[in-house]
Amino acid sequence: MRKWMVWMVVCTAFLAFSPSVSIGAEPRSGGALNFMAPYGGDVMTLDSQRTNRVQDYLIAMNIHRALFKWDAEKNRPVLDLAESMEAADDGVTYTFTFYDNIKFHNGRPFTVDDVIWSYERIMRPEGEISPGMRWIGNIKGADAFGKGEADSIEGLRKIDDLTLRITLKDPVNIAYALYDSSLPILPKEEVEKMGREFGNHPVGLGPFKFDSWTKGSEVVLVKNPDYFEKGRPYLDKVVYRIMPEGAARDLAFRAKDLDATIVGSTQYPGYKNDPEISKNMIEVAEMFTRLMGFHPDYEPFSNKKVRQAINYAINDKLIIEKLLKEKAFNAVGFLPTTSPAFDETAEPYGYDPEKAKQLMKEAGYEDGFEFEAIGTTNEAWGTPVLEALIPFLREINVTIKPVQVEGALLGERVDEKNDFQAFIWSYESGPDPLAALKRWHSGTPANAGNSVVYSNPEYDKLLDQAARTRDEAEKMELLKKADRIFQDDAPIWFFNYNKAIMAHQPWVHGLQPVAVEMMYQDMTNVWVDETSPRAKKK
């Protein structure tokens, strides 16, 4: 058994039985929290195995539980349902021992069979959405089961009701491989009874039970009194308001109708300057990288110097300061500052118009060219940013034509048809740095994420090497190197890493800076004090 595994076991035990909330006042049980689901569109389903949308996960994650969960403080996945995990020396075999007091919301005790059944359901989606395949595919024999070549997943072995042995295909980091939001453990009998209705009436293992859902307006969760972590959760009720409209969220928060809100760049200065609100703000460098991708088939962009020139020509810092109101971190490479493989020594391109002109001259594009860049209306990674590029690019005689499109059209043109000259978007760049960088591996097809058709054998080699390396430090070094190569090749304009901000009312405690996605707030340890207008609400 390796040292870090022991450590992990200790930590989880510690986590399970101690309040990891803010020091000071004693946590208080009871009360309701009005939270929001701020992203585009409605909530589609609360069956997390059948969705890939953050808007669904951020609610469902408090209904469901999986083998791992994200720990905001440690900034990495930790054990959730299992009290310990033992790793064998082969690097692929792990034995999980689960807590003995875990029950589904319908009262039935949890056993290892539920894990096996859930993972099998993920691998055989019967034509439905099942993003978890990508992760469960790491388990030995899962792909064969998915294709119907085997009756069960070879790498899942039940030792007894509460002990499970998982064998992986390759020695990847199991915590990263099995923590994704799409991998909750579900009760077989409820799913089979309800069929597709399960997504409307989910039953899970989490700290909160599903109560009601007014589609298009709100989802209400209530406390699960039988939750396996004793004394949790504190809240009696959590209400998720479905509020995609930023201005409406802002007003609802100011009216104290929302207990917490995610803050957009337009509201950030106002909140920061408000003497009351500014005391209760949480910030984190989220693992999303905002970028403008260049298509190499468009003649000027096939030239590395042109791509670099664009990176030098744009004053990202000024755009971040003025347009994004400092609600972003200047990007260096693809991996964000919170990534374990972020290279502290790397330098961003920086604003150097002279160098940009020089590079354009060397590339033979002294007289510039024109290109079309597509983007959505998003304030931080959409057409407003493209508009701000106009004057900077004019300096190197480049004319950018911003074209505003809907999300669906952007998805089709960038990912599916790979038909664009340039686009601006936000890409997930964490938490696992290897998985994040894999996007740009030449083996990743354009429609699977390598939208700029990046291909550099040296980069591929470093990534392949990192995938085989079991030594974490060495692996990180390889990944840092790869990201440096990617940065130098400049297949994208490196814009920023998101600074996610959540503002909350003074009576709310225990919200955390979650770097994978600020809205993934685990409500287990969140509580409200008596000053909340909803402190006594059931």
Added chain:
Amino acid sequence: MKNLIRKIKGRTNLMIGGIIAAIVVVMAVFAPFLAPYHPVNDANLMFSEEPPGDPFWMGTDQQGRDILSRVIYGARISLAVGLICQILNTSIGVILGLTAGFFGKWWDDLVMGLTNIMLSIPPLIFALAIMAILGPGLVNVFLALGLTNWSFSCRITRSQVLFTRGLDYVKAAKALGYGRIRIMFTQILPNIVGPILVVATLGVADAILLEAALSFLGLGTQPPTPSWGGMLSSAREQLFTAPWISIFPGLAIFITVLGLNLFGDGLRDILDPHTTRSGKA
């Protein structure tokens, strides 16, 4: 003629509306001379979100562009949206209405059926579907709004044709051997100009508002086009932190639409005392 002038003088709404409309037209036509800056190219992030003052009388927007200049140029966009959409709507409506009323039979049934269908689809929803297909953009807004709102002018034209057809002078024209087309243009068209003009004036106002609604849904004109609806909708989150960015384009929409509505109502009072159908759709 004297009669007409006397009529206009008595109408406060017509006067107010007319003056407002005239100001907007002047703004649109002489935008390059009136605007102190270029609405797109004179962007400087160093001056982003300056409150109103000197030299930016209405302040600057997120991109550091002069709002006054954008509002002035915006008159062009808004008027273009309103006028071109209404010209499209009116032409479609009048042509269909005229031919339906005149030729009757299956053509009339077909046109009336189509009109009923168009009446039952809420214009915003139809425009939404068309904009989703075509994508945001000024020309696409023309099309989306120009194809959705013709049913009123069609119905009015048709009923006027049916009414006029029975009148003595039209019968006389027929007896004189005038062709159908000729009667259409010489006898009927002049008689329906009044009501159609009213509907069209009000329609211009509607088109401006619909464009704003589409902008709210992210399906309006393309940035950096200075359309009032687009400016208003992109600054809506700053309504209370940097109010000048949205208030001025908002006021521009309000005053223009108000003016056009008053103008249309006033026109109706003098041109068309017998039509009660509002042009609003």
Added chain:
Amino acid sequence: MFAYAVRRILQFIPTILAISLIMFMLLNVLPGNAAMMAMDSRKAKDPEMIEQLKKRWGLDKPLYVRYLLYLKDLAHGDLGRSFIRGDEVGALVAARIWPTLKLAFTAMAIAVILGIPLGFFSALKQGTWLDTASMVGAVSGVSVPQFWLGLLLMYFFAVQFRLLPPSGYGDGDIAHLILPSVTLGVGYTALLARTTRAAVIEVLNTDYIRTARAKGLSELLINRKHVLRNTLILVMTTAGLQFGFLIGQTVIVEKLFSWPGLGSLLVDSIFMRDIPVTQGCILVIISVFLLVNLAVDLLYAFVDPRIEYS
């Protein structure tokens, strides 16, 4: 009258069929697809799964086949199943009708209560400054983009005065209904005021009112009896026809106020490319519109006993 109503409802069928065809074609040529939207595009994705989803949803079949399949289901009263959600379209849409109707009818009530008297008043004072003032007031309402008006109302009534909840549906209580329905109703009020004014002016100019005046009936009595009845017919026609306008505007208001109605469902499903849900919403919205207009026609009989339906 019953027979008349039945005949009118039967006449809806071709209209609805035609609209369903138009909308089906429009929606199916929309660029982008639900399979792509179901996957968060910020994440790396599995192209094979996207192909499978398309196949499952029948998006790989030719357009006419899809339309025929759709009609077949429709004939059985089946609106199909949402692509992305787990729900039947019928159930999904049914749950959203009531909030929208509640919103639309409240807005309509506000408009009727304010707009018709205002229009009447204006017409009786035609040409005076009172006429202009009340019309400017009424028209102001229709001159503000709705989302802007909604935000201003939210700001003043929820943030500044703390009188009303800023948004949401609540338990379906009245407090949550006020702001969205006022936002929606203001434009409609202006419309009704203006229509009423024009109608009253027209009626006042007709021969029989002149005759009544000549006979010496007091002005008040004339207003009440003749003008009211004849105006009502004209106003009702407009109100019915403009109901579509109102329903269309719910798209904006529901989005802004997180109102769980058809309008927000429609917008979400258009943006998500969830074609069956979009189709379902449009069919229901149009049916509601047609039914409201039928109801208006039937109401004529009560307002004016001279009208008979044969």
